[in-house]
Amino acid sequence: xxxxxxxxxxxxxxxxxxxxxxxxxxxxxxxxxxxxxxxxxxxxxxxxxxxxxxxxxxxxxxxxxxxxxxxxxxxxxxxxxxxxxxxxxxxxxxxxxxxxxxxxxxxxxxxxxxxxxxxxxxxxxxxxxxxxxxxxxxxxxxxxxxxxxxxxxxxxxxxxxxxxxxxxxxxxxxxxxxxxxxxxxxxxxxxxxxxxxxxxxxxxxxxxxxxxxxxxxxxxxxxxxxxxxxxxxxxxxxxxxxxxxxxxxxxxxxxxxxxxxxxxxxxxxxxxxxxxxxxxxxxxxxxxxxxxxxxxxxxxxxxxxxxxxxxxxxxxxxxxxxxxxxxxxxxxxxxxxxxxxxxxxxxxxxxxxxxxxxxxxxxxxxxxxxxxxxxxxxxxxxxxxxxxxxxxxxxxxxxxxxxxxxxxxxxxxxxxxxxxxxxxxxxxxxxxxxxxxxxxxxxxxxxxxxxxxxxxxxx
Ligand SMILES: Cc1cc2nc3c(=O)[nH]c(=O)nc-3n(C[C@H](O)[C@H](O)[C@H](O)COP(=O)(O)O)c2cc1C
Numbered sequence: 001x002x003x004x005x006x007x008x009x010x011x012x013x014x015x016x017x018x019x020x021x022x023x024x025x026x027x028x029x030x031x032x033x034x035x036x037x038x039x040x041x042x043x044x045x046x047x048x049x050x051x052x053x054x055x056x057x058x059x060x061x062x063x064x065x066x067x068x069x070x071x072x073x074x075x076x077x078x079x080x081x082x083x084x085x086x087x088x089x090x091x092x093x094x095x096x097x098x099x100x101x102x103x104x105x106x107x108x109x110x111x112x113x114x115x116x117x118x119x120x121x122x123x124x125x126x127x128x129x130x131x132x133x134x135x136x137x138x139x140x141x142x143x144x145x146x147x148x149x150x151x152x153x154x155x156x157x158x159x160x161x162x163x164x165x166x167x168x169x170x171x172x173x174x175x176x177x178x179x180x181x182x183x184x185x186x187x188x189x190x191x192x193x194x195x196x197x198x199x200x201x202x203x204x205x206x207x208x209x210x211x212x213x214x215x216x217x218x219x220x221x222x223x224x225x226x227x228x229x230x231x232x233x234x235x236x237x238x239x240x241x242x243x244x245x246x247x248x249x250x251x252x253x254x255x256x257x258x259x260x261x262x263x264x265x266x267x268x269x270x271x272x273x274x275x276x277x278x279x280x281x282x283x284x285x286x287x288x289x290x291x292x293x294x295x296x297x298x299x300x301x302x303x304x305x306x307x308x309x310x311x312x313x314x315x316x317x318x319x320x321x322x323x324x325x326x327x328x329x330x331x332x333x334x335x336x337x338x339x340x341x342x343x344x345x346x347x348x349x350x351x352x353x354x355x356x357x358x359x360x361x362x363x364x365x366x367x368x369x370x371x372x373x374x375x376x377x378x379x380x381x382x383x384x385x386x387x388x389x390x391x392x393x394x395x396x397x398x399x400x401x402x403x404x405x406x407x408x409x410x411x412x413x414x415x416x417x418x419x420x421x422x423x424x425x426x427x428x429x430x431x432x433x434x435x436x437x438x439x440x441x442x443x444x445x446x447x448x449x450x451x452x453x454x455x456x457x458x459x
Contacts (some may be wrong), residue, residue: 015342015350018314018335025096025338032198033095037337040281041190043102046289050312053289059322062428072359076308076329077114077151077251081361082321085352085372086114088280088310088331089155089181089255094122095204096340097347104336105132105150107348111356112147116181116331116359117210118155119168123363124209125154126175133176153179153253154210157186158235162243168210170447171247181275182240185256187233195223241269253308256283258293260300263307273306280311291322298326316358 001076015021028035040047052390072083094100100122108115109132117125129152136149154172159165169180194200202208207215211230218226231238251272257263258278264272276297278287285434292313301307310320310331322330368452 002265003451005453010199015347015354016027017354018022018338018351021335021342021347021354022336023437026409028341029096032200033203034347035194035198036092036192037096037194037334039048039074039151039194040285041283042190042285043284044281046278046285046287047312049289050281050291051110052312053291053315054312054315054318057291067120071146073112074329077153078304079114079151079178080147081114081151081329082112083319083356084327084329085319085355085359086150086308086329086331087116087348089116089118089121089153090333091120092119092202092206092282092360093118093130093337093340096337097344099344100340101128103129103340103345104348105129106135106345107352108132108135109134110349111352112149113352114151114153114329116153116155117172119157119210120297121210122206123210125152125168125172125177150172150175151179153181154250155181155255156244157183157230158228158232160232161230162373163214165225166247167212169244171210173248173250175221179253179272180244180248180250180272181255182244183255183285184235184240184280185258185277186227186234188231189224189227190221190279190285192282194364201310215314220454223400223427226305229246237265241266241271245270253306257292257297258287260296262434263305265295265298267301267304271305273308274301274308275325275331276307277331278311291318291325294327296323301326309365314363316355318363319355319359320331349398349453433437 015024022038026038029037030208031436045077065284075081076083076084076086076377087104092100093104094190097103101117105115105128115128121128123131132152137146147369152172152175154168154177156168159345172180192200201219202215202223204219205215206218208218221229237257237392241252241254253273253275254262254266254271255275255277256277257266257274258276274297276290277285278290290309294309296308296316299307305325306328308329308331309327310333313319313322313330313332314335319330332351335351335355337349339347341347359360
């Protein structure tokens, strides 16, 4: 036996990953709720694709990079967040834990990440925000010194009853929401066989207070029928954003976009952002994984509006890949529900701790990472370097030549400089806008360019 320090004790913590959370929740939840939460629509193709698609991307780490003091924080919905993750507006959280969205809000507030509140939340938006703020007040007085607190977005469906829709908007704004997530992917409810087989109805005692519906009223109809009666299937780009903008100052994000055309429609309609989402595979089955369409959507946004995404994010590396492909931040839906089922607020905090730890670990393996995809094609270097100081940023490289070329610029990033990369297709050159802070916070821009043969250009 050799000497030396004793080996660390094996951890007793049962939750080390999001799949651990899922297993714990699956053991706890009754089958009606478990199937409602876990399932996608029809043949379950899109829900499976959402997570699988991440495995196509690989991370290319750098070594001997000083990562001390790594900072994964960024801004989303106009607020600093500890890392680029938020809680998606997933409905009926009261089925997972009696505190439902209140517990989620408390955990999100403590961990300094944002939260979407579903129209079908089991608690009123006012109560949810109070719960989140309450926990933050306690923390602030304790002087945690970390990023705490959340921005809140009210998720909304276009509704037949416009007076009710307006009341929800006004309530959300008054309560402290700063954004609306207008769900555009649900003109009709997705085909969810589990709900039909189980005659899914929201359990007794749980209402939809934001929709002004009591538990008894909801239970009178099936989920499908209730949704069809509420939802305005005539909603269109030409009407919805304008309608909302006339009634609120909150930012309007359109949730459920999966193609560049709709990103451009969002810009033309004066929306403030999009959430690239397929509703976690619960709406139209067969649409692509969100991570596979993110790049197209981010390119269509041209930096004019914020692009967020959700769908299948289960690991720190998934967050990183999404950020690298152009998302400002990502949301997680089912992980929140599993976490709630596992342990209420403490469960959601554990979930955020897992994501936060994994994000930091990634950065600590060489915060300047690249993501490679298997296809080699030109003109696909995408940079997402908006936050010079953020530890989490990435690039997608799909062409060997550009890859090598890009590394020569990496040292600039390490100084905290901020680079933006543009491809000028007319001249077939790559232009680097390199920003650095000089002296008294003066922003200085330097430009470098190379042609597609890798030769330096005058610019
Ligand atoms: C049980 C459940 C309920 C949901 N309810 C809503 C909702 O009311 N409104 C909405 O826009 N999206 C809803 N979503 C979709 C989420 O906001 C999000 O798009 C999706 O869960 C992200 O995928 P993920 O679960 O793989 O993380 C729901 C998702 C789940 C799983």
